[in-house]
Amino acid sequence: MNAVDPPDPLAVDVSVVVAAVVAALAGADVAAPAALASGAVVAAAPAAGVAPAAGADVALVVSVDVVVVWSVLFFAHAPSSSAAQSAAAPANRNVVVMARFIGRGNRQILADDATHEVANQPPPLSGYDVAARDAALLDGVQREGAAWDLDALHELGTIAGSDDAIAWGFEANRNPPELRTHDRFGNRIDEVAFHPSWHRLMEVAVAHGLHGAPWRDERPGAHVARAARFFVWSQVESGHGCPMSMTYASIPVLRRRADLAERFEPALTSNAYEPALAPLRAKRGALCGMAMTEKQGGSDVRANTTHAEPFDGDTYALTGHKWFCSAPMSDAFLVLAQAPDGLTCFFLPRVLPDGTRNALRIQRLKDKLGNRSNASAEIELEHALALRVGDEGRGVATIIEMVNHTRLDCVSGSASLMRQAFAQAAHHARHRRAFGAPLDQQPLMRNVLADLALESEAATALMLRLARAVDRAPHDAREAAFARIGVALGKYWVCKRAPMLTAEAMECLGGNGYVEESIAPRLYREAPVNSIWEGSGNVNALDLLRALAKQPASLEAYVAEVSAASGADARFDGALAALRASLDADGAEREASARRVVERMALVLQASLLVRFAPPAVADAFCAARLDGDAGLAFGTLPPACDLHAIVRRGWPA
Numbered sequence: 212m213n214a215v216d217p218p219d220p221l222a223v224d225v226s227v228v229v230a231a232v233v234a235a236l237a238g239a240d241v242a243a244p245a246a247l248a249s250g251a252v253v254a255a256a257p258a259a260g261v262a263p264a265a266g267a268d269v270a271l272v273v274s275v276d277v278v279v280v281w282s283v284l285f286f287a288h289a290p291s292s293s294a295a296q297s298a299a300a301p302a303n304r305n306v307v308v309m310a311r312f313i314g315r316g317n318r319q320i321l322a323d324d325a326t327h328e329v330a331n332q333p334p335p336l337s338g339y340d341v342a343a344r345d346a347a348l349l350d351g352v353q354r355e356g357a358a359w360d361l362d363a364l365h366e367l368g369t370i371a372g373s374d375d376a377i378a379w380g381f382e383a384n385r386n387p388p389e390l391r392t393h394d395r396f397g398n399r400i401d402e403v404a405f406h407p408s409w410h411r412l413m414e415v416a417v418a419h420g421l422h423g424a425p426w427r428d429e430r431p432g433a434h435v436a437r438a439a440r441f442f443v444w445s446q447v448e449s450g451h452g453c454p455m456s457m458t459y460a461s462i463p464v465l466r467r468r469a470d471l472a473e474r475f476e477p478a479l480t481s482n483a484y485e486p487a488l489a490p491l492r493a494k495r496g497a498l499c500g501m502a503m504t505e506k507q508g509g510s511d512v513r514a515n516t517t518h519a520e521p522f523d524g525d526t527y528a529l530t531g532h533k534w535f536c537s538a539p540m541s542d543a544f545l546v547l548a549q550a551p552d553g554l555t556c557f558f559l560p561r562v563l564p565d566g567t568r569n570a571l572r573i574q575r576l577k578d579k580l581g582n583r584s585n586a587s588a589e590i591e592l593e594h595a596l597a598l599r600v601g602d603e604g605r606g607v608a609t610i611i612e613m614v615n616h617t618r619l620d621c622v623s624g625s626a627s628l629m630r631q632a633f634a635q636a637a638h639h640a641r642h643r644r645a646f647g648a649p650l651d652q653q654p655l656m657r658n659v660l661a662d663l664a665l666e667s668e669a670a671t672a673l674m675l676r677l678a679r680a681v682d683r684a685p686h687d688a689r690e691a692a693f694a695r696i697g698v699a700l701g702k703y704w705v706c707k708r709a710p711m712l713t714a715e716a717m718e719c720l721g722g723n724g725y726v727e728e729s730i731a732p733r734l735y736r737e738a739p740v741n742s743i744w745e746g747s748g749n750v751n752a753l754d755l756l757r758a759l760a761k762q763p764a765s766l767e768a769y770v771a772e773v774s775a776a777s778g779a780d781a782r783f784d785g786a787l788a789a790l791r792a793s794l795d796a797d798g799a800e801r802e803a804s805a806r807r808v809v810e811r812m813a814l815v816l817q818a819s820l821l822v823r824f825a826p827p828a829v830a831d832a833f834c835a836a837r838l839d840g841d842a843g844l845a846f847g848t849l850p851p852a853c854d855l856h857a858i859v860r861r862g863w864p865a
């Protein structure tokens with residue numbers, strides 16, 4: 212028998228247990244368990260059991276405690292078959308009797324099974340208003356024209372920071388959606404079942420207008436207010452942001468046909484969440500997805516093979532497939548398909564007006580890295596009926612409106628991930644001690660936190676400025692031109708930074724951060740997707756170069772925007788001058804340098820915003836590290852002379 216084998220209960224009686232304890236107290240504690248198991252300790256006991264007279268009382272009390280603990284361990288390791296139990300009965304009874312006897316004076320040992328006190332673990336970051344201490348967010352919301360929405364923002368922030376909502380986020384991801392192709396009678400239903408927590412998240416999101424508030428109430432600042440709400444609410448869970456974004460983005464496309472907008476916009480922008488499938492005209496609240504990507508190509512949708520046959524007026528029958536179709540339980544989809552005159556945009560309802568299901572079949576759901584609460588499906592269409600939106604052959608031009616808005620949400624979604632990642636890191640570091648001091652007061656950790664806070668603030672400021680450009684675009688040509696390239700460069704850069712930042716923030720939590728019970732792994736897994744969909748990095752960068760070449764007004768608008776910070780910081784002035792020179796030299800059309808150009812444009816724009824509107828400590832560190840090269844490639848390499856404490860303190864989550 213070796214030390215880990217259970218001892219034979221018949222071979223041991225209480226005297227052996229006591230002897231082993233005494234031996235342990237006398238210093239033979241390592242050998243004692245093995246000796247107990249073998250019974251050999253009986254011989255060792257007399258010699259080891261000679262306790263010093265002066266300490267006899269203490270030794271007795273302690274040994275009594277240990278006997279109880281060992282007795283419990285002993286039972287736990289005893290064979291559990293009924294034969295073994297009955298054979299062991301006499302010896303076990305002795306131990307039980309003794310444990311009870313001893314236990315009378317040692318209640319705390321029997322009642323409290325803890326082996327140690329839990330110490331140096333931070334309290335959970337919950338029960339707080341996610342927006343309340345986010346100075347970059349609150350300043351930006353006021354600056355960009357949505358101060359009127361601050362009360363609603365705090366209301367949503369308080370829900371986002373509540374225990375309930377945080378639990379919904381975890382549950383919705385732990386219980387991902389399931390495809391139900393058929394009902395119990397064998398009828399094809401093509402539905403997706405979600406965990407109740409998903410529906411709670413969706414209810415709150417819809418009730419707060421994340422899918423359509425700016426279209427229902429088009430007051431100045433409406434898109435800024437919505438971006439801020441989306442940013443705050445996504446911090447609790449990102450996956451359900453996908454149907455919110457797609458529905459939000461579908462409205463400008465739908466408005467290209469006034470009759471469709473009149474019929475469907477009220478349900479698509481209402482604050483009612485109605486998940487059950489029904490004809491659109493019978494629904495108080497509805498959601499819209501989009502299906503463009505096919506197996507042979509997602510970036511180059513001109514390669515789409517799904518074809519559309521004219522059926523009746525502007526109604527077409529679509530046949531083909533889509534390789535990615537997220538939120539497949541949506542009530543309608545914007546779909547691209549090849550009509551006789553070329554690629555065309557269609558509005559495809561899930562349920563037909565007579566209540567029958569449209570011919571859209573869900574083949575399977577994707578098994579994704581992150582974004583797991585959300586369903587992303589492969590679908591097939593077989594003579595599915597759809598209404599044409601825009602002219603035949605103008606599919607990309609028509610649906611691009613949608614893409615512009617979903618790209619803004621990629622910026623907001625990534626900024627939101629970064630803010631939550633920083634909040635978790637800062638909270639942990641503030642409450643966790645190592646080597647005699649809280650982590651956040653250790654100079655190197657402070658540098659890491661300051662760098663994360665800096666990146667998060669720059670992303671937040673950019674998001675809100677871009678939202679204002681989207682807000683103003685219908686009434687202001689310069690803002691429209693600025694939005695055209697601003698959203699593309701923001702999408703490229705903020706989404707590229709999110710995976711790096713979420714990884715570094717996770718490390719601030721040490722091992723705790725790598726464990727699913729913390730939100731850090733979910734933030735990390737979610738982070739890459741915003742760069743992949745709605746125009747992957749390269750496609751986005753190339754799109755920006757195209758815009759620079761074809762729409763000089765966009766570059767002029769960009770330069771006017773960033774130049775507003777000129778003269779305030781020599782490093783900024785130098786960076787702007789260098790950027791302009793490189794744009795001229797590159798001609799802005801050389802593909803291989805597209806990422807360099809876009810990255811530099813994004814950094815200069817972020818710096819311009821921070822120089823003008825952020826506290827000096829933030830602007831100074833950003834110009835030094837991001838423009839002037841006074842930093843390394845990893846986070847946590849800001850120049851130590853920067854006011855790191857001020858940067859971190861500005862971002863404290865609660």
Ligand SMILES: Cc1cc2nc3c(=O)[nH]c(=O)nc-3n(C[C@H](O)[C@H](O)[C@H](O)COP(=O)(O)OP(=O)(O)OC[C@H]3O[C@@H](n4cnc5c(N)ncnc54)[C@H](O)[C@@H]3O)c2cc1C
Pocket residue numbers: 500501502503504507508509510511535536537538579582587740743744745746747748749750751753
């Ligand atoms: C979770 C998830 C959900 C999605 N949901 C939807 C959805 O609801 N509806 C939908 O329509 N799609 C959806 N997509 C698909 C997504 O939009 C596409 O994956 C994306 O557009 C890229 O297309 P692709 O996968 O075909 O890659 P490709 O187009 O093959 O591109 C592969 C790589 O090549 C690069 N590349 C392409 N062209 C060039 C070039 N000219 N020069 C240099 N590099 C280039 C791209 O940037 C990319 O990095 C989803 C994707 C994911 C991951």
